[in-house]
Amino acid sequence: MKNFFRKVAFGLKPEEKAPSDPLMWAQKQVETIPELNWKGKYIYSEKEMRKHWIKQRVTEETTFKKKYKNDPEGLRIAEKKLEDDSGKKFWPNNEICMRHAEAVRSNSPVLAKLWYFWTNHFTISDAQNLPSFSTGAYQREFIRANMDKTFETMAIEGTIAWPMIMHLDNKDNIGPKSVSGKSEWRRRKKEPATINENHARELMELHTVSPKAGYTQEDVMGLACIMTGWKPKWTKKTDQGSDIRFMSDEHEPGKKYVFGKEYKKGKKSLKIAIKDLVNHPSCREFIATKLCTYLITDKPTKEMITPIIKAWEQSDGHLPEVHKAAIKVAFEYNDKYQKFQNPENWWLQTINMSGATYAYPIPEKKMDKFELGYLISQELREPDWLLESIGYHPYRSKQPNGYSDLSSDWMSTELIIRRLMYAKRAFHTYKIKDQIDDTIHEKIIRTNFDNPDKILKIVSKAKSNEEKHMILFNLPEVLRA
Amino acid sequence: MKISRRDFLKGSATTLFLAGFNLPALAATSKKKNLVVIMLRGGMDGLCAVPVIGDKNFEKRRKNILIENTIKLNSDFALHPKLEAFNDCWKENTGSIIHATSIPYTQRSHFEGQNLMESGGRIAYQEKTGWIGRAMKLAKLQGDGLALSLPMPLLLRGIPKNNNYFPADGKLPQKDTLDLLRSVYAESSEDELLEMMDYIKKRKDEQMMGGTSNYGKRKNKNLAKQAAVYLRKANGPRVAVFEVNGFDTHAAQGGVDGTHTKCLVEMDEIIKNLKTNLKEAYKDTIILTVTEFGRTVKQNGGNGTEHGYGTAIFMAGGLIKKSQVHTDWPGLKKKELYQGRDLNATIDARSVYASAMSTVFDLDFKRIQKDVFWGEDLQNLSDKLFKT
Numbered sequence: 001m002k003n004f005f006r007k008v009a010f011g012l013k014p015e016e017k018a019p020s021d022p023l024m025w026a027q028k029q030v031e032t033i034p035e036l037n038w039k040g041k042y043i044y045s046e047k048e049m050r051k052h053w054i055k056q057r058v059t060e061e062t063t064f065k066k067k068y069k070n071d072p073e074g075l076r077i078a079e080k081k082l083e084d085d086s087g088k089k090f091w092p093n094n095e096i097c098m099r100h101a102e103a104v105r106s107n108s109p110v111l112a113k114l115w116y117f118w119t120n121h122f123t124i125s126d127a128q129n130l131p132s133f134s135t136g137a138y139q140r141e142f143i144r145a146n147m148d149k150t151f152e153t154m155a156i157e158g159t160i161a162w163p164m165i166m167h168l169d170n171k172d173n174i175g176p177k178s179v180s181g182k183s184e185w186r187r188r189k190k191e192p193a194t195i196n197e198n199h200a201r202e203l204m205e206l207h208t209v210s211p212k213a214g215y216t217q218e219d220v221m222g223l224a225c226i227m228t229g230w231k232p233k234w235t236k237k238t239d240q241g242s243d244i245r246f247m248s249d250e251h252e253p254g255k256k257y258v259f260g261k262e263y264k265k266g267k268k269s270l271k272i273a274i275k276d277l278v279n280h281p282s283c284r285e286f287i288a289t290k291l292c293t294y295l296i297t298d299k300p301t302k303e304m305i306t307p308i309i310k311a312w313e314q315s316d317g318h319l320p321e322v323h324k325a326a327i328k329v330a331f332e333y334n335d336k337y338q339k340f341q342n343p344e345n346w347w348l349q350t351i352n353m354s355g356a357t358y359a360y361p362i363p364e365k366k367m368d369k370f371e372l373g374y375l376i377s378q379e380l381r382e383p384d385w386l387l388e389s390i391g392y393h394p395y396r397s398k399q400p401n402g403y404s405d406l407s408s409d410w411m412s413t414e415l416i417i418r419r420l421m422y423a424k425r426a427f428h429t430y431k432i433k434d435q436i437d438d439t440i441h442e443k444i445i446r447t448n449f450d451n452p453d454k455i456l457k458i459v460s461k462a463k464s465n466e467e468k469h470m471i472l473f474n475l476p477e478v479l480r481a
Numbered sequence: 482m483k484i485s486r487r488d489f490l491k492g493s494a495t496t497l498f499l500a501g502f503n504l505p506a507l508a509a510t511s512k513k514k515n516l517v518v519i520m521l522r523g524g525m526d527g528l529c530a531v532p533v534i535g536d537k538n539f540e541k542r543r544k545n546i547l548i549e550n551t552i553k554l555n556s557d558f559a560l561h562p563k564l565e566a567f568n569d570c571w572k573e574n575t576g577s578i579i580h581a582t583s584i585p586y587t588q589r590s591h592f593e594g595q596n597l598m599e600s601g602g603r604i605a606y607q608e609k610t611g612w613i614g615r616a617m618k619l620a621k622l623q624g625d626g627l628a629l630s631l632p633m634p635l636l637l638r639g640i641p642k643n644n645n646y647f648p649a650d651g652k653l654p655q656k657d658t659l660d661l662l663r664s665v666y667a668e669s670s671e672d673e674l675l676e677m678m679d680y681i682k683k684r685k686d687e688q689m690m691g692g693t694s695n696y697g698k699r700k701n702k703n704l705a706k707q708a709a710v711y712l713r714k715a716n717g718p719r720v721a722v723f724e725v726n727g728f729d730t731h732a733a734q735g736g737v738d739g740t741h742t743k744c745l746v747e748m749d750e751i752i753k754n755l756k757t758n759l760k761e762a763y764k765d766t767i768i769l770t771v772t773e774f775g776r777t778v779k780q781n782g783g784n785g786t787e788h789g790y791g792t793a794i795f796m797a798g799g800l801i802k803k804s805q806v807h808t809d810w811p812g813l814k815k816k817e818l819y820q821g822r823d824l825n826a827t828i829d830a831r832s833v834y835a836s837a838m839s840t841v842f843d844l845d846f847k848r849i850q851k852d853v854f855w856g857e858d859l860q861n862l863s864d865k866l867f868k869t
Contacts, residue, residue, distance in 0.1 A: 169731040172783030190544060194782035198731040201788070205590050211605070217589065217820065389650055391631040398726045399522065401592045404632075408609070411673050412633040413680040414647045420658075420681070421651050458665055467658050474662055476671050 002450050004334045006481035007295060008327055009109035010345070010352040014443040023331045029108040030323040033148045036140070037106035038098040040364040042091075046137040046162065047243070049091065053133040054241035056086040061239060088132045089376045089384075092395055095136025096383035097361035099394065103348040104357040111147065113345065114323055117294050118143045119394055121287075122158045122207060123402030124167045131395035138163040139394070151287070151317040152278045156271055159203060160230055162244050168199035168400065171240055175228040175252025193250070200224035202400050204277065213282035215259065222258040226269045246270075284312040291326040293405045297337045304329050338480035340407035343392040346419065349481070350426045350473045353444050359429040386425075390418045419474050427469035441468045449477065514800065515712045515766040516841040517721045517755060518613065518636065519748055522595060523728030525772040526786055527793030528824060529741050530561050531578050531806070539813050542779040546734050546786070548742075554578075558806045562737060563746050566753030570797040571804045575763075577866065579794040579833050580808035583774060583826035587819065589788035591729065594773025599635040601831055601854055612834060613720055614639025615853045620842035627711060627718040629704040634722055636771075641672075644680050644718065646707065648690045648698045653681065701725060702750040709758030712766070719841070723751055728772065732783035739784075752797050764799025767837050767867065771830065777822050778813055791824035794833055800840055800868050807866060832860040840867040 001022065005012050008026050012018060019025035036043065059082055068075035083089055102112035119139040124130050130138075142161045146154040158164060165171055174193035175181050181193035200223035204215055229251035232242045246267040256263045261276060263269040277283060288308035292300030311325035341349065351360045362380065370376060387393040391414075397403055404410075427435065434440055441459055446452045455477060462468040472478060532548060533539055534557055540547055551559035552568055558580065560568055570576030586597045593605035601612030611634065617626060618640040626643035628634055637643045653659075659682050666675040690698050697703055701723055711717040727744045734741045748770065756763050775792030791811070811817050811825035819825045831854055838853070839846040839861070846861040863869045 169783060169785070172732045172781065172785070174782055176782075192782055194780075196731050196781055196783055196785070197787055198729075201590070205592070211588065211590055211593055220589075399591065399729075408638070409632050411677070412628070412631065412645045413677045414631050414645050414649060416674065416677045417649045417653070417681055417684070420654050420662075421649055424651075424654065461661055463657070467654075467661075470654055470658055471661060471665070475665060476669050476674065479674075 001334065002448055003338065003481055004331060006341075006349055006353075006448070006478075007334060007339065008330055009113055010103050010349040011481075012447045013352060013357070014355040014440060014447055016447060018447070023328065026110045026327045026331070027324045029110040030114065030320050030327070031148070033111070033145060034106070034108060036098055036102065038101040038361075038364065040094065040097070041368045042094050042370070043098065044137060046134060046141045049133050049137045050162065050241050052086045052088075052091065053129060054238050056082060056088060056129055056133070057239050057241065058237070059086075062236075084375055085373050086133075087370075087372050087376075088129070089381060090370050091133055092131055092136060093362075093376075093380055093383045094367055094370075095139075095395070096387065097364075097367055098140065099136065100348060100351075100361040100383070104352040104360070109352070110327065114326075115139075115144050115147060116344065116394065117291065118147065118154070120397075120402040120405075121290065122154075122164070123397050123400050124163050124395070125398060125400050125402070126396040128166055130163050130167055131393075134163040134166075135395035147319050147323075149319060150315075151283075151312075151319055151322070152275055154319065155207060155278050156274050159199075159207070159274060160244055160270070162232065162241075165199070165231060165244050166240060168202055169196050170199040170227055171231040172196040173199065173224060173228050173231070174250045175225065177253055178228065178251055179249040180247075181250070181252075195221065195224045195228065195252070197221060197224040200227050203227075203274070206401055208274070208277040208286075209280045209282040210286040212286065213259075213280055219258050222256045222263070223273060225252040225254075225256045226258070226263055226273050228252045230270060278317060284309050284317070287322075288312065288326075290405065291322075292329065294339075295326060295330045296333050296339055298339075298406050298408065304333065338477075340410055340480050342403065342405070342410055343390040343415065343418065344387065344394065346473075346479065347386070347390060347422060347426075349478075350423060351429070353448055353473075354426055354430070354469070355434070355440075355444070356426060356429040359431070360426075386422070390422055391415055416474075419479070420470055423470045423473035424466060426473065427466050435465060438465065441465065441472060444472065512765055513715060513719060513762075514841045514843075515719050515721070515759075515762060515798075516613070516837060517708070517712070517723070517766060517768040517798075519723045519725060519751055519768065519770045519795075520595075520598070520634065520636065521728050521744070521748060521770050521772040522724060522726045523591065523730075523744070523772075524594070524774045524776055524788055525728045525744075525770070525792055526730070526734070526741055526776040526789075527580060527791065528775065528778065529734070529786075530564065530745055530795070531580055531793045532559050532561075533557060533813065534559050536813055539778065544780070545784045546736050546739065546780050548737050550737070554804075554806060557810075561742065561745055563742050564749045566749045566756065567795060567797060570752065570756065570801075574804045575799055575801050576795070576797045576804050577801050578806045578808075579796070579828060579830070579866075580806055581791045581811050581824055581826055582794055582808075582828040582830045582833065583791050584771075584830045585826075586774065587790055589774060589790075591773055591788070596635065598771045598773050598830075601834070609635075610639030611636035612831070612853055613637055613722070613838070614643070616838045616842060616844065616849055617720065619848060619852050620844055622719055622842065625719040626722070627708060627720065628722045629701070629708055630722070630724050634724065636722055637720070642676050642680075646688070646704065646711075648688060650690045652686050652689060653684055656682070701747055702754050705751040705754035706758050709755050709760075709762075712755075713759050713762035725751070729788075730776075730785045731781070731787060732785040734776075734780070734785040748795070752795075756797065766798040767800045767841055768795075768797040769833070769837055770795045771834070775824055775826075778818060778824060779822065787822075789823035790819040791826040794830060796833075796837075796866070802865065802867055807862075828862075829857075829859055831857070832862055833866065835859050836862040836866055839863050840869055 124135045173196040229247045288305045308325045315321035600608035602608040624642035626637045628645040631647045663678045775789040776786035809827035
């Protein structure tokens with residue numbers, strides 16, 4: 001049973017009492033979205049964060065290109081200074097602290113684990129400086145904040161949010177027959193307007209119906225045409241950093257077709273199209289399967305998926321209901337299936353079960369000392385480095401499909417080396433008094449396992465507390481949940 | 482370019498042989514031979530890397546992203562000028578290109594396409610093993626694969642005990658700790674974890690990064706140096722797999738200094754450092770590239786290109802028969818394009834992979850065709866492309 005606390009959350013802290021009704025404990029957490037646990041002074045909206053992105057972008061692309069045209073050394077120094085001025089190296093660390101505080105310090109770790117699922121579903125991959133300034137804020141504002149609404153709301157808001165439009169190039173998706181497409185300046189400057197199908201394709205493939213729906217190239221083009229004109233207005237001052245708007249002069253006129261359905265020209269069609277995609281049977285099946293893969297097993301069965309689909313249908317895709325159904329399935333299969341944890345979830349479980357949450361994530365009072373214009377200390381840059389090292393940086397996925405949810409993709413010599421190294425690291429986040437506490441591992445084990453004696457026996461073979469940590473957090477029983 | 486399809490194959494081989502350059506004859510079959518695969522993720526644009534010469538229509542459709550000052554390979558094809566290392570291979574008669582090729586996948590999804598370029602199958606996500614993994618199993622090459630990436634790519638799966646190298650920060654735990662964990666894995670029949678623990682026990686601290694200042698050790702060009710050191714050892718791995726990301730240039734693909742070029746240069750640096758550091762073993766090696774698809778012939782309004790179909794494969798190494806552009810060129814007129822937009826593919830890329838593996842693993846082509854590629858209709862190109 002105790003495995004369930006690691007399956008849907010990050011285990012229990014050494015002194016924590018196991019909730020008497022684990023299912024209710026878990027389901028209750030997904031009903032509402034509480035305020036963030038993190039109370040640091042730097043919590044900015046996506047729009048506010050964009051100011052820093054603009055500073056970085058405009059200075060790099062406009063000022064520096066002119067000023068340091070023939071001075072590479074000057075450029076190098078100026079770029080370093082710009083990083084300090086825009087906070088480029090600070091923001092992702094600050095965002096990771098907010099993200100991880102939800103897992104190990106908040107009263108809703110189950111919600112946090114599902115939040116991570118959705119941030120990976122709506123991945124913003126490593127492009128255009130987005131990880132440094134915008135991805136964290138996107139994940140708070142458009143993903144987490146919509147976890148108590150319908151999937152349709154999350155899909156619409158997640159799609160037309162500035163970071164996603166930028167990430168998947170919809171800013172370049174301009175109707176060839178639109179007013180802008182036909183304008184004289186395009187002919188003169190030889191800059192024809194064309195459809196950019198990147199975002200439309202991923203909206204179907206990754207975010208909603210998946211290829212199982214059997215869409216064609218024509219469907220992708222149809223949706224891409226519906227999406228024309230949703231972009232930031234370019235200005236010299238902001239480059240592409242202004243708000244996303246529907247620019248009717250860049251929208252492709254005429255009717256469009258997706259899955260045989262006709263859509264009129266204009267602003268309203270995108271939301272209608274997303275509504276239709278979200279209500280396509282393939283969408284709920286795709287997401288129910290993904291949820292089971294994330295929480296339960298690489299090979300979800302029909303019996304696991306069906307109750308989640310049913311909850312979706314009955315609630316019109318209301319996410320709290322979908323989540324409750326997924327949690328219930330995870331609860332029912334708790335004893336039968338143990339899922340190999342991805343590196344980020346494993347790390348958070350290691351910190352949480354250790355009770356080292358006073359030191360990780362880096363406390364607010366330390367992060368708040370940062371000031372724009374000054375070099376960020378090595379200590380404050382640790383979260384970014386850590387996630388990159390263990391192979392799971394939630395803002396730096398290489399491709400828009402995010403990270404795999406399959407156990408087989410987390411098995412390699414190097415990935416297992418990381419688990420050893422970071423179990424040791426977790427031990428050293430302890431204060432000295434905990435490092436020398438010879439009873440701490442017994443507490444961790446008794447709190448978190450139904451069969452503590454077997455695990456205690458293995459761990460007791462280690463010669464030091466540090467070694468006990470490395471052994472414990474690399475036992476098959478801990479790698480899986 | 483006036484040539485059309487079919488009359489092209491015979492004329493495509495290069496006639497460029499440098500005087501005085503003569504590779505030694507291929508050693509006996511018992512000699513260790515290596516296969517290196519570079520996976521180009523995102524859809525490598527074969528027409529950017531190896532453009533056709535003199536096709537006005539092509540030039541018109543790519544006005545803003547056309548590569549200038551290309552290197553002429555033969556009368557019909559040129560090479561991207563930044564591919565300097567590959568050009569050296571070409572000049573030394575150890576670099577060749579397959580053009581207008583692809584895996585048999587036309588749906589234009591990266592992730593399905595990448596799954597299929599690694600599995601070698603036709604239905605995405607159906608196969609849980611890769612074409613190299615299966616062929617290594619056939620050749621009984623257990624423990625001879627090395628991935629230069631953090632996860633183990635699907636391409637190498639299918640045979641136990643493949644290793645990977647992507648240096649971690651810090652120092653490994655002491656031997657006692659590793660032994661203790663190893664015994665736990667052994668007792669609980671955790672075969673995969675056990676396998677990895679055996680590799681970890683052999684790791685040396687100098688193989689780790691030793692501080693964040695060594696971050697460069699994880700860059701592909703440096704991984705290539707290290708991989709070459711392992712590959713050239715008689716008892717070292719026989720297969721290495723790299724990944725280069727970022728070929729999906731829907732916007733700002735750019736010209737000779739653009740984003741696509743940067744990715745191509747990363748590939749070129751791998752080839753360069755492998756070649757230099759493999760030393761003598763280079764002559765017993767095939768390096769080849771794979772990608773999920775090519776890109777549209779026409780540029781889009783954002784100076785990028787969309788997902789396409791036909792593309793090119795780069796090959797280098799001493800086991801290459803000669804420098805040539807091997808192709809059954811389909812042409813670039815609208816009616817010759819796949820769905821009116823993409824370069825067509827006239828050679829199943831898997832024929833090239835199967836032929837390369839037949840050469841390196843000393844396996845009969847037909848066995849590979851049957852046991853690795855499910856008896857699919859593939860062409861044996863071994864004697865055309867490789868020193869058999």
